[in-house]
Amino acid sequence: MSSTRVKTLTCDGLEIPFRFIKKNNKYSYFYFNEPGIIKVHMAKRTSIRQMIRHIEQQQTTLKKRFIDAQPLPKDDSIYRLFGKTYTRLNGEGDTVIINDNDGSITIPSDHALKQFEQTQMMRAITHLEEKYQNNGVIKLSDITYNASYMISRYGSCHKQKRKIHLNLQLIHEDMIYLEYVFCHEICHLKVANHSKAFYALLQSIFPEYKPVRKALKKIRLR
Numbered sequence: 001m002s003s004t005r006v007k008t009l010t011c012d013g014l015e016i017p018f019r020f021i022k023k024n025n026k027y028s029y030f031y032f033n034e035p036g037i038i039k040v041h042m043a044k045r046t047s048i049r050q051m052i053r054h055i056e057q058q059q060t061t062l063k064k065r066f067i068d069a070q071p072l073p074k075d076d077s078i079y080r081l082f083g084k085t086y087t088r089l090n091g092e093g094d095t096v097i098i099n100d101n102d103g104s105i106t107i108p109s110d111h112a113l114k115q116f117e118q119t120q121m122m123r124a125i126t127h128l129e130e131k132y133q134n135n136g137v138i139k140l141s142d143i144t145y146n147a148s149y150m151i152s153r154y155g156s157c158h159k160q161k162r163k164i165h166l167n168l169q170l171i172h173e174d175m176i177y178l179e180y181v182f183c184h185e186i187c188h189l190k191v192a193n194h195s196k197a198f199y200a201l202l203q204s205i206f207p208e209y210k211p212v213r214k215a216l217k218k219i220r221l222r
């Protein structure tokens, strides 16, 4: 049996709705996976009043985690390409114009924008292939690449088919992140798992991978 109750509480100045769900658990848990609400799975022996007291003690942390979990507001006026920021204007019809101080790119439709992004990605991959082709360990000449927007991963590798799939989102971030994901995925052509051997191989190809991997985890996929 479980009962649900929603209560709005003020955490560090911000009003946040909490959904309390009674569970048969030993401990209580907070969930941030639903936008706009914090779900609380309450332990068997905990009362709502105790839970609220606990929330009051943790309000700064809970507010921070709640904000971090919110989907990013969509700002259509900004377009980022490999870490560079452009102004995005909507022209006549479906035309998209991407401007910066050096000039502008006019893209005739949303469909063309998708093609433009694919081209940008493939161009970047060609550059990375050239940069890493003489790594001495992994053969790159027979790999096929493709890219799409994904919400759960930066890339994937099919070892047998020698296919690498990359998250198109990476074209909007600094090039170093795509470079890291590229190196990570090509290493999976040799080592399938994330063992010590895998990271030793990655380090031999991309020595400064640690800070990049850490920063990459902060980039939100959408």
Ligand SMILES: [Zn+2]
Binding pocket: 184, 188, 194
């Ligand atoms: Zn991996």
